[in-house]
Amino acid sequence: MKAMVQNIGELSHRVGHDVKFMEVCGTHTMVAFRSGLRQLLPDSVRLVSGPGCPVCVTDPSYLDAAIELCGRPNVIIATFGDLVRVPGTDTSLERERAAGANVRIVYSPSDALLLARECPSKNVVFLGVGFETTAPTIAWAIWRAARDGVQNFSVLCAHKTMPRAMDTLLHDKELRIDGFLCPGHVSVITGANIYRFICERYRIPCVVSGFEAWDVLKSIEMLLRQLAEGRAEVENEYSRSVNEFGNAAAQRLMDEIFEPCDAVWRGIGIIPGSGLAIREKYARFDAAKALSVQFREAHVNPLCRCGSVLRGAASPLDCRLFGRTCSPTHPIGPCMVSSEGVCAAYYKYEGVAA
Amino acid sequence: MRRDRILLAHGGGGSLTRELIETLFLPRLENPLLKSLDDSAVLVMNGQGHAFTTDSYVVKPYIFPGGDIGKLAVCGTINDLAVMGARPLWLSLSFILEEGLLLADLQRIVESIGTTAGEAGVQIVTGDTKVVERGKCEGLYINTAGLGDIVAPNWLGAANVKPGDAVIINGPIGEHGVAVMSQREGIAFQTSVVSDCAPLWPLVKAILDTGAEIRAMRDPTRGGVSAAVCDIARASNVGIRLHEDALPIGREVRGACDLLGLDPLTIPNEGKVLVFCRAIDVAKVLAAMRGNPIGKHARVIGEVSERPPGIVTLRTTIGGERIIDMPTGEDLPRIC
Numbered sequence: 001m002k003a004m005v006q007n008i009g010e011l012s013h014r015v016g017h018d019v020k021f022m023e024v025c026g027t028h029t030m031v032a033f034r035s036g037l038r039q040l041l042p043d044s045v046r047l048v049s050g051p052g053c054p055v056c057v058t059d060p061s062y063l064d065a066a067i068e069l070c071g072r073p074n075v076i077i078a079t080f081g082d083l084v085r086v087p088g089t090d091t092s093l094e095r096e097r098a099a100g101a102n103v104r105i106v107y108s109p110s111d112a113l114l115l116a117r118e119c120p121s122k123n124v125v126f127l128g129v130g131f132e133t134t135a136p137t138i139a140w141a142i143w144r145a146a147r148d149g150v151q152n153f154s155v156l157c158a159h160k161t162m163p164r165a166m167d168t169l170l171h172d173k174e175l176r177i178d179g180f181l182c183p184g185h186v187s188v189i190t191g192a193n194i195y196r197f198i199c200e201r202y203r204i205p206c207v208v209s210g211f212e213a214w215d216v217l218k219s220i221e222m223l224l225r226q227l228a229e230g231r232a233e234v235e236n237e238y239s240r241s242v243n244e245f246g247n248a249a250a251q252r253l254m255d256e257i258f259e260p261c262d263a264v265w266r267g268i269g270i271i272p273g274s275g276l277a278i279r280e281k282y283a284r285f286d287a288a289k290a291l292s293v294q295f296r297e298a299h300v301n302p303l304c305r306c307g308s309v310l311r312g313a314a315s316p317l318d319c320r321l322f323g324r325t326c327s328p329t330h331p332i333g334p335c336m337v338s339s340e341g342v343c344a345a346y347y348k349y350e351g352v353a354a
Numbered sequence: 355m356r357r358d359r360i361l362l363a364h365g366g367g368g369s370l371t372r373e374l375i376e377t378l379f380l381p382r383l384e385n386p387l388l389k390s391l392d393d394s395a396v397l398v399m400n401g402q403g404h405a406f407t408t409d410s411y412v413v414k415p416y417i418f419p420g421g422d423i424g425k426l427a428v429c430g431t432i433n434d435l436a437v438m439g440a441r442p443l444w445l446s447l448s449f450i451l452e453e454g455l456l457l458a459d460l461q462r463i464v465e466s467i468g469t470t471a472g473e474a475g476v477q478i479v480t481g482d483t484k485v486v487e488r489g490k491c492e493g494l495y496i497n498t499a500g501l502g503d504i505v506a507p508n509w510l511g512a513a514n515v516k517p518g519d520a521v522i523i524n525g526p527i528g529e530h531g532v533a534v535m536s537q538r539e540g541i542a543f544q545t546s547v548v549s550d551c552a553p554l555w556p557l558v559k560a561i562l563d564t565g566a567e568i569r570a571m572r573d574p575t576r577g578g579v580s581a582a583v584c585d586i587a588r589a590s591n592v593g594i595r596l597h598e599d600a601l602p603i604g605r606e607v608r609g610a611c612d613l614l615g616l617d618p619l620t621i622p623n624e625g626k627v628l629v630f631c632r633a634i635d636v637a638k639v640l641a642a643m644r645g646n647p648i649g650k651h652a653r654v655i656g657e658v659s660e661r662p663p664g665i666v667t668l669r670t671t672i673g674g675e676r677i678i679d680m681p682t683g684e685d686l687p688r689i690c
Contacts, residue, residue, distance in 0.1 A: 034670070035674055095359065217672070349677055
């Protein structure tokens, strides 16, 4: 570990200028903060977090739609735990549950499907939020529901895919990213090749990284070495799980159920082709259509800077709400709620700036 | 944002629980005994100090690997007395039962209460039984209160810790929470982890018998080690630093936490005690603890300093440093 830190120091010296690397995976954000590795990096190497937390990039209008759904009789909302505390315009799923709404936390979409089988008189709606990592499990649940003729299961889909978002960030003149730490879990499904366009088009190095602290340090070292040697390639630090082409079975399943669509990213806006919509063939499992869900413009606290934080353009410390009115106990923006959110990580692990 | 109702997280033993106590309970009920917010109240009658405490148990499922709600109800209350340096003597026992509960289950739980109380040398001396309609409680809930005699030579309150003290724990953390979670519907995973649920009094007595100057003890239940050390750092206005590579965490507990996205430091324990003592007494205390079946793996996990006051930090394995914050409390509902 010491040798690795020393190498990073020497390489950053060889590069000769300040560099900014971005990770785009909530688990990387967590690892970086929990292990304290940012303090081991030289001042000239900055690690910033991008839009890698699925809950955080979800548009508030989606939350309002989910909250509206949970108030309908005969609807059970099934969701991953992180989403229940995120505030919408007026309230959150957690608070609606306390007031009597039927909101269940599940650990996989298959459990939501099971819930639907157990409660045939209720419509079970799974909140499909996430990236390529969770999309295949949701595709699998929809595929099985179709095969078995389950009538009362649907998904409110806000799935997103990562490469287009990275592309968009590279057009942001404010950001100037020198290298990407690519998400290991996403890459298990997609393969490492999906990042090649970043190297070819923008001459920016990419390293697919694992999730131990030393994985992340090693990946930073690999990015610096590429810069020092004037290379821009996709390298794979996480070769114990990721290959060039990904998981073909998962990709086929995703392609069967989903098609690309334009998606709204909190803080970034609409990114064409960056979302996953349920295909017409499976429309009866699309909660938005099956239950006629209306998406309305949401109203969020105008001082909340989650949007800029998600682009890596602002630090949580730049936000006037951070640590004052917004804390993990009483979160205002999603980045303070999710365990993978940048604000929560700053608050928990760096402490509130005195 | 509406804040007009109780949330599950208010019961998590973290920052929302504390907020409820400080803003709703204390202002209406305040008195000098309650205000210390220790694990037990310390009452002095005729020159003898007594510790008095109460706790309710709502664990789901009510039978779990390594124990059941009955054993938990006895151990939890005994342990709150023990960490105040009190020999537990008498317990009360109140049941809230759901219509339709299997008598065989109730019998098993009461037997487990009897066995645990016998082993710990406490008597159940008063009780109550209520039944509510089916669906109005899940199986059964138990409330216990406990009374014990203080035998520690000095007060062991959370505000008593001093810079230079060492932090010791008696064994691996996170086992109770992981054992219970492994049985939950929707999560159920295969694990050989069993709850560490055990009465701490014999171990605490061995520690006190060394004559070492013990500053404070805490059983890290809800909110885990994080909540307990954060409480102490705040009450004593000291800095506490833990060392990640010294923390005893079993492989299976670590794996389960990774899977569920939880931090082992925030997982509840039911047979663990954090001991704060003077650094020069560490060898003596460790030797006494290791001579006890539930203290075999006792070790130093951190130390106390003047700065930063009220803050707990963790020296990480790779040599970084981060803050350990009071958990919010929503992660693990109904774990005890």
